[in-house]
Amino acid sequence: MSPRTCAPLLAAILLLAGPAQAQLTIEIIGGGAIQIPIAVLPFAGESALPQSITEIVEQDLSRSGRFRAIFVGGVSPPPTESAQVNFPEWKSRLADALVIGQAQRLPDGKLEVRFRLLDVLKQSQIGGIAFTLTAAQTRLTAHKIADFIYEKLTGERGVFSTRIAYVVKQGPRFELRVADADGQNAQSILISSEPIMSLSWAPDGARMAYVSFQNKKPILFVQNLTASKQPSPVANYRGSNSAPAWSPDGKQLAAVLTKDGSSQIYLMNADGTNLRRITFSDAIDTEPFFTPDGQSIYFTSDRGGSPQIYRMPAGGGEPVRVTFEGDYNVSPRVSPDGKILAYISRISGRFQLMAMDLESKQVQTLTDGPRDESPSFAPSGRIILYATDNDNRGVLAAVSSDGRFKQRLGIQAADVREPSWGPFLGN
Amino acid sequence: MKKALFPALTLALLYGCASTPVEPESKPAEPSVQTPGLPVAPPLAARPVQPQGDALKDPNSGLTKRSVFYEYDKYDIKDEYRPVLQAHGKYLAENRGKKMLIQGNCDERGSREYNIALGQRRAEGVKRMLLLMGATNTQVESVSLGEEKPRCLDHNEACWWQNRRSDMLYGGEY
Helix, strand or coil, X not given: CCHXXXXXXXXXXXXXXXXXXXXXEEEEEECCCCCEEEEECCCECHHHCCCCHHHHHHHHHHHCCCEEECCCCCCCCCCCCHHHCCHHHHHHCCCCEEEEEEEEECCCCCEEEEEEEEECCCCXXXXXXXXXXXXXXXXXXXXXXXHHHHHHHHCCCCCCCCEEEEEEEECCEEEXXXXXXXXXXXXXXXXXXXXXXXXXXXXXXXXXXXXECCCCCCEEEEEXXXXXXXXXXXXXXXXXXXXXXXXXXXCEEEEEECCCCCCEEEEEECCCCCCEECCCCCCCEEEEXXXXXXXEEEEEECXXXXXXXEEEECCCCCCEECCCCCCCEEEEEECCXXXXXXXXXXXXXXXXXXXXXXXXCCEXXXXXXXXXXXXXXXXXXXXXXXXXXXXXXXXXXXXXXXXXXXXXEECCCCEEEEEXXXXXXXX | CHHHHHHHHHHHHHHHHHCCCCCCCCHHHXXXXXXXXXXXXXXXXHHHHCCHHHHHHCCCCCCCCCEEECCCCCCCCCHHXXXXXXXXXXXXXXXXXXXXXXXXXXXXXXXXXXXXXXXXXXXXXXXXXXXXXXXXCCCEEEEEEECCCCCCCCCCHHHHHHHCEEEEEECCCC
């Protein structure tokens, strides 16, 4: 009976680290209320870099919905030091903030990029950094500059230098990709002729849990993203193995197995050892998700007759029901600060993204569907990435957690689905 | 297998025509071993319908029907599928060496992971019924494909009903 004997394991799988074929393109749908006007001047000498740093910085800031790029033409040569800046001119151009900088090649062949963020009204420097980098790190450096500016001017941490993972389906081909948060620089991690789903990025950013059907049924894998080694399954029990979720310390996985009958939640070490069951119902218990403090697990269960969201102690214990409105509330995800519960609710046949304030229990409808699913918080908690469709084609979309700002990320002629936003990484 | 089946059916039909009218027509199609108490058929006619591999492909056996379909969001097995499940349960009971994989499927609406669980429950329901009919736990594995392997790709009920399905596959078929 074991399918292992019938299909060669991993037969249809290729592990790659090459650039993916088609890039995600971003379309901004709605704007935020307050946008900071900022002028990002071309950096002197940046033509020596493979990409224009200032273009990437300006796009990052604009796409965030928190900034409005000011026209920077007609300034030649662009200033590289505060003393060279004509502040009254930028004030008359209505810029609140100004970014200047320069790039140069160092004697050892490496590159140096330095920039300054200036307050136009106060005519003073807010901050600045000098980076030493290789040409291949140009894009990452631009994202880090955008992160710095974003944090200085909004007070919140930027996510431009973080990465996202998603699945692309093109015809019979499934591909797990990792890309920059702006959808660019996509890398192929895994290609399969069978479905890949339920991506879950480990807190260390170096491992990815996912479900693969390569063996004709759902089996759970953990892939080391830095090693091009074929992973071995961490859960391949009789029945189905799915819905992986990492504990915040990255040491444990919660997952759903059916080896004992119905879909139940189990905990295991990251390598699949030390398996123990933590829910005990005859109902469906699935989609576990740890709270950021690691103390509780939110999950979906139909123990009350319809799928609803529950919370239970992470080590096991009595679940408490969390959602009560409607007859289909699924896919719970807790924000990194532990304050918001994002989930999918079916309302009059439409699957919509909801956000519950866990303190006040107030619920806000963030999207209008009709087929929104698989939400994933940015590590800042400010943006939620989710899967939706556009003209019956799967695309990713992002919405700010206050529902004000929306954008769509898609690839021509392919379905994009199952997003997972990676963690903040150390510098 | 097909080559062997054709003469077997032909012989069976010839035998059916030649025999007395009280002999039920479906009898030669029965995959089972001879039942005590029934008249023993002439060896020449009976032997070719005996090979057990044929039963799974014999349209009269009930075993060629391999799918159970469901209502939206539901997993209960409608009465119309009981004869089919009875045939498979009996077949598994009489062929202990045979193994089966039951794949539960869902339409595309709703959470992918919840649909894995719903598909699992559909497949598990079929498995439990087969166990009641005589199959053993080691013979049958129930798994879910959720909404990931749709048979029909359009986004409407004409497709969705086909995708809300459990499929029964015997060893060698998956």
